[in-house]
Amino acid sequence: MKKARVLPVLGNLAVLAAGLAVLFGLPAFAETYLIINSTIFAAFAILALSLALIWGYAGILCFGQAAFFGLGGYVYAVTAINMGDTTVPAVLAVLLPALFAGMLGYFMFWGRISDVYLGVITLTVSLIFFRFINQTAGEQWNIGDAPLGGFNGIPATPILNWPGRPGDQLAPENIFSLAVGLLIIVYFCCKILLATRFGRIIVAIRENETRAELLGYDVRLYKLAIFMIGGAMAGLSGLLFANSVFVSPTMFSLPVSGQIIIWIIIGGLGTLIGPVIGCILMQILTNYLGTLSQVKGFGWVDPNLVLGVLLVIFVLLVPKGLTALVADGWRWLASLATRPRAAAEPAARERTSNP
């Protein structure tokens, strides 16, 4: 009982320490290239968290998280070009995807769309965005001063400025600190959210929707709320991505939607830290394979192929993901360590109480 309370606290402290170490340690020695790359990782990690929350905890398999991600980026880019100052656009980049998720969610949850169709609808929505933005080349697609730019995207995506000081842009190091800082904040906000009454009811609804309704919970409202929170997080991720690269239609593309799901499966569905780790590992791997394929003799290495094979291996052999693998391994080691020394009885009790 005591052990069960101490472990999560230790886990949280470890995550916080690791996060702070990256936040303050990395800029001390890393070059700008690594800083920018890490900013992208942090942005994607928030995207991974958004789906980890709504799929892993609310049981809503949204296949189109990229729609909110891209929307966040584009809303920011277009409003920032038009307004000059970026503070309001940054807020809109979170708010509008949340509202859009609310609208989409209303139709899906009130229409009682079941799991598979929900996946299909969300994926379709993101692909509609993709196709639409792709063909917005030309002046007729300017929104105010902002050209949507078709498949080229908006290379002139403005960088965030310090609030209230238009033109005073954040340096890449600042964007990095912002992204990693927000990742840490978002991570712990998710943790706290899941510990609240709302969060616990969300998990109960995932476990058994019928029972939740029979107890008097309006399941649709709860799902809508968590879906909107996920949309807001994906929008935030899009905002940060727009500030480390620039916005382009690929943000809405199928590979982005698919990638998020791969991160979660590899990291561990139903956890928060798993998808973050899965996301960062997969990004590092993709980058490495991308560089490798440039090297002579390794031209046949296709990052997508390797990712696909990895996904299949994980689905077949490690369906619970890396976090469960590490936890099981740890428990196995612990049982090896305690078995010879401790008396047989307490060891047996220990094992039955922690199945």
Next chain:
Amino acid sequence: MTATALLETKGLTMRFGGVVAVDHVDFTLQEVELRCVIGPNGAGKSTFFKCLTGQLRPTGGEVLFRGAPVGRIGTHAIARLGVGIKTQVPNVFDGLTARDNVWTAATKVAPGRIAERRTDEAMERVGIAGIADRIVGQLAHGQRQLVELAMVIAPEPDLILLDEPAAGMTDEEVDRLVDLIAELNQRHALVVVEHDMQFIRRIAKTVTVFHQGAVLIEGNVADILTNDQVRDVYLGKQAA
């Protein structure tokens, strides 16, 4: 002037294609009444329950809760009026602990500390305090039934519907269930669907017999269990 019944159905009918699962059922339950519903497999008892809780939308007739029709409001809204149901196949939160299951029920109607207290009380009454930290998906069928029962009573609903509550329980658990039903009946109205005649004998006052979707007969438990017509239905003969 007669008091409004707690629950009343008028001509309640549920069709699935050509099958009439519930056929013009008129059913009345007073406040704090205990009613047992029996009938052979496929008599429409569970479908009847599903119509009462809004899980199925009746094709005809109406359901009145304290005189107000509830046919068009959602399952969750009916539950909020004070209807709790233990379904035939246990509907529990498999991935959560027994305590979290019951807490989820209690916190719907009571805030903070009070919800915690009601959770503990409900688990104590049902006798599952000892398995509070176990994951419900790993429990035996009878224990899962008890967890669901604790979830039903924790919010203290005015009307408790129990669909085959004794299934899969040990003798000891059944004994406790019998006591519990008697105790609950002091303050709550109950409708209990059960197959086990021994069990019915121990708890019943008034019994309603379902047959082929319709109410065959209704009356005192002693009369019903000695009724020839009822015996024929259970033994599979054509009802007279």
